[in-house]
Amino acid sequence: MSRSDQIKSVSIEGNIAVGKSTFARLLQRAEQHWEVIAEPVSKWQNVDQTNQTEHHPQQSSSNLLQMMYHDPKRWSYTFQTFSCMSRMRTQLQPLPVRASGAVRVYERSVYSDRYIFALNMFELGCMNSTEWAVYQDWHSFLVEQFGRRIQLDGIIYLRASPQTCMERLGRRGRVEEQGIQLDYLEKLHTRHEDWLVDRKTRVHFEHLETVPVLVLDADVEFEKDPKAQDNLLTKVRHFFSAL
């Protein structure tokens, strides 16, 4: 298969509640050959636990997202291990045979796991330097092992002010996120800007240094505005056709 026939992999990146899922739904409706893959949040909210004792197998689940927000020092490393592993699974899922021009669009990626969230948790002191070193070591090892299968051909960055995200987060009302302060969203915003706009975050994978990034203004209220939606879709089509 020539490179131009290959299915392209693109991730949608952006701050919490900026509108990634909403935008992903728009893409899914727009073209049949764009396959959108949601962030596996429900897996983080329901971590299966089967405690297999000899005579009494017990089934229960825990909400790791809640635990991480409630006690980030205790749970950040565990959370990043689990979130990254679930993203790897998602990015490695076998592909159905598709027409040429097909694009797989992931909500976030193993790269934002590391260069946005895990790095931020380390800088906030919620992961210590040993946990951060261990995370980075297995992250690099696995990403290198999977090679082309886990690489991205492009990134769409939904960019909005932290104030807009705070307002949308409040409106959405996800229970686990009730304690999130503007300050946290500002830090995550800076991480996105460093990585995807100023390109000053040090990345450890060659393809990521030059991966094309489409920056879209996500302050725009496009949800109920067909003209704004068309405008965004035109930019996306252009971007995909050049990958």
Ligand SMILES: Nc1ncnc2c1ncn2[C@@H]1O[C@H](COP(=O)(O)OP(=O)(O)OP(=O)(O)O)[C@@H](O)[C@H]1O
């Ligand atoms: N462009 C927009 N204009 C106005 N409201 C929006 C827009 N995009 C999303 N919203 C609203 O903001 C809230 C958060 O959107 P959404 O769940 O899509 O965010 P997200 O980026 O996927 O969140 P997360 O980071 O948690 O995965 C929802 O209530 C949604 O209806």
Ligand SMILES: Nc1nc(=O)c2ncn([C@H]3C[C@H](O)[C@@H](CO)O3)c2[nH]1
């Ligand atoms: N700590 C941390 N690390 C991650 O890799 C990560 N990815 C997403 N999230 C949080 C943001 C939303 O609340 C919610 C859904 O996106 O989960 C994360 N939190």
